Amino acid sequence: MNNKLNNNIYTEQYLLLAFISVITFKVVMLAQYLVSAAGNEAYITMTVMISIELVMCAVVYGIIRHGSITSLPLPKPLKYVFAVALFFTSMAKCVLLGSEGISYISTTIYDNVRWSYVCLALMLVCCYLAYKGGKVIARTAQIFFWLMAFSFAFHVVFAQTDLDFINLLPFELSADIAVAGDKYLIWFGDYSCLLFFSLSAPPNANGKRLVLWTILAIAGTLLCAVGLMIIFICIFGDSGAIVGNAFLNVSSLNKIAFMIGSMDLPTVCSWVVMCTIRLSLLLFAAKECLKVFFGEKWWLSVVSTLLAYFLTVYGVGNLKTSYSLATSVLRYFVYLTDFVIVIAATIFVRIKYKSLKKDAVLPPPATPALKDSSTQGEA
């Protein structure tokens, strides 16, 4: 398959990937961490940070309409700097947040299985997806979207939780909100891996349909991240600070669990799929960064995966170390690097394409897939 086509996705697929990228690691351990730092105001931290992230996803959308960050006509030194920085941030997120996924699988799904086994199984799948490229990741996400939707509907229908809204009060804008946002910064800013896609409008592009999907994606993100946070606080109150894995624990409180025992399968399956896609996105981003230096090589995704594997298993090794690293100074570097690169790329795109537009050289953005792929390389 033409490599240019490999990372070319439709807008609906972008929305779905952005949704998965943003919420996957915000619905597990982060809820506990935020409650421990901001108490009942944790949901405000989540709302603010998610809002920033949604805006940044829109900014990324504006960039990749003109092509992926690696295909933009950036000056070579700048491209190298971006590639190195993004490789580092993708790898850091893959290792630190991936540890959460591996810990979840090894302790919750299994009974203390060794990290090396879980990591190997997970990384193998992610490596294959990263190797196949953005389009395959997007299609995988599309296929499994229905599993996620079913899981969500299942828990809405069978939910049995006593929500005590008094746990959310008082509504105050205290410094704890900012402290929590600062301490757990690395869990936010999950949009830089989307820079490696290029967008094209589907052949039967429909403006109204796109608006509907955009609204659904934004509402879904807010509902899953902020909504879950609110439910978590209503159920557990301040004791949420000692309750890990919000997604699993909230969804395990359903009518079926009271009748026939724990019914976690839909939750487990949907989250593991989301985790796999998220990690694949990060490995894919790392591979694309390496591609800037080494060109199109099959082993780039293998190298990225091996590096992530060894860092996760032998460098981090447990959730405690992962937490210490994630809350260290490293978080500023990761978050700010992603933020600065996206802003810098936006500025570049605005300047470059404004001047090109005047000369009427460039084709309009987001044209149907095949036409777009044939012109992007020349851009």
Added chain:
Amino acid sequence: MKKHSFVNKKWIVILVIIALLVTFDLLDDQKSISTRAIVLAMSLDKGEDKRYELGIQLLKTDKTNKQEYINFFEEGDSVSDILEKMNYNVGATISLAHTMVIIVSQDILTDDRDAALRHFLENQVVTYNTMLVTCENKPKEVLSGKLTNGIGSGYYLGQVLRTVATDFGVVPVSIKDYFMLRYRVGECAYMPLINLIEEGESKYIDITKMYVTDGQNSAVLDEESTKGLSLVVSTLTNGSLDYSFGEITGEADIVQSGANISINDTTATIKITVSLRDTSLVPDSINEQACLNDINSTLKAYIEKCYISCKDKNLDVYSLGQYCYAFKNPLASQSGYLNDINLNVVIKSDLK
């Protein structure tokens, strides 16, 4: 020339992935369900030497469908130590994920700073809807008691507590509810107080009282106070109430109830709304309002009795401190704030 689909690279990769996953799954030391001891109920106590005493109840079945409840007890310095010892003694991996109830001693609730219970919650070894009860007897006695109906007392408790959640009486409390309450202002939590009673050859469990504690102080609520508590903290759909008017007596069923708590300066108002259905033969001459007044005064007395019996021990059973905090009332930051709060109970009921 078109390649045969089976030698396609895609299939080779998929086969390699499947082979690796299966191989690593086989290599790992996963316990099959037949080598696991599924725990139905647990007891937790502290001995005189301050060591923990943990008990587990298992159900053993055989091909003849004969069920036998087996109990194991072990002592240790920490819960994790005991569980490790039990794994060895029982000869199977102890699985607490299906534990329905934990019977804890009153010492554990007032003298342990929740150390043992936190182990269960933080390490997610039990599910969050595992019920907590305390007992007047020793937890070990309750767990090992076999009821007249042949059912293990721990298993029976777990079943019963799930059916009385909306009843006018004891309020079932899960481990997550317990910690949610303990992390509130006032740190006051409650749970059913059970009693294993032996009368001649019959053996049964009495579940009519509640136990309230803030980790140090504690109070026992009698049957009436327990009903008062259930009215305030639960949404009831079951239970009955006696009423009298002159020489007429009757009984009404609770159809639906709800509670609302508000704090204004130093007055805490608890508003209870109850819908009742008369189950007795009602003469035409009955004064419905007078009957309702009797019901209202009974309910009010229950709620006030519960509040006063807890307030005497400085226990904030209705989480009024949390309401003060939620509505930014300065009382929340004062120690002994219960002494400054006046309780006003308003009952609104209708009888059909």
